[in-house]
Amino acid sequence: MKPETFLPDEYRPSEDEDFMNPRQLEYFRRKLITWKQDLLADSRDTIEGLQDSTRNIPDVTDRASEETDRALELRTRDRQRKLVSKIEAALRRIEEGEFGFCEVTGEPISLKRLDARPIATMTLEAQEKHERREKVHRDD
Structure with missing residues (x-):
């Protein structure tokens, strides 16, 4: 097991440091874990909300509106999943030492891009x- 990397609350990755040093990796690891926990908490809330709203609504318009809301909620949940x-x-990728590098070119992904979208797997140019x-092939 790796020793815990000290990371002050105000720490932000900087271009002045070695790319993907232990502090940067720990920063992104924590950011990803927090994001995942938030999504899972939203998921639990959604499931509870859907279970609570399972009721017989006599008015056809109200029922249709309720079904639309449920469908939208389920689509959102699928995106979150x-x-x-x-x-x-x-x-x-963090554990395997591959995080932060473009899967196409092998070049480092910019820290700004990773901070905004830590699940990025490509540099902005490669993306x-x-x-x-993709657009060219979709138009076929």
């Missing part, structure tokens, strides 16, 4: 190229 999987994959290719 996929996000939790991406967070878990990012945590695995944009990927999306352009």
Whole structure:
């Protein structure tokens, strides 16, 4: 087991440090874990809310509105479930020493990008190229 890395509350990764040093890795690990915990708490709230709202609504319009709300809530939950999987994959990359590097080019992903989207697996340039290719193929 690795020793715990000290990380002051005000710590933010900086370009002045070695890329993906133990402090940066710990910063992103904590950020990912907190994000995952928040999503799972939202999930529990959603499930409880859906269970509580299972009732017989006599008015057809009210029932339709309720069903629409439930469908939207379930779609949101599905997106969050996929996000939790991406967070878990990012945590695995931290453990394996691959976090912060583009899966396409092998280059470091900018700290600003990782701070904004810690599940990023590509540099901004590689992501944009990927999306352009995807758009071209989608138009076929």
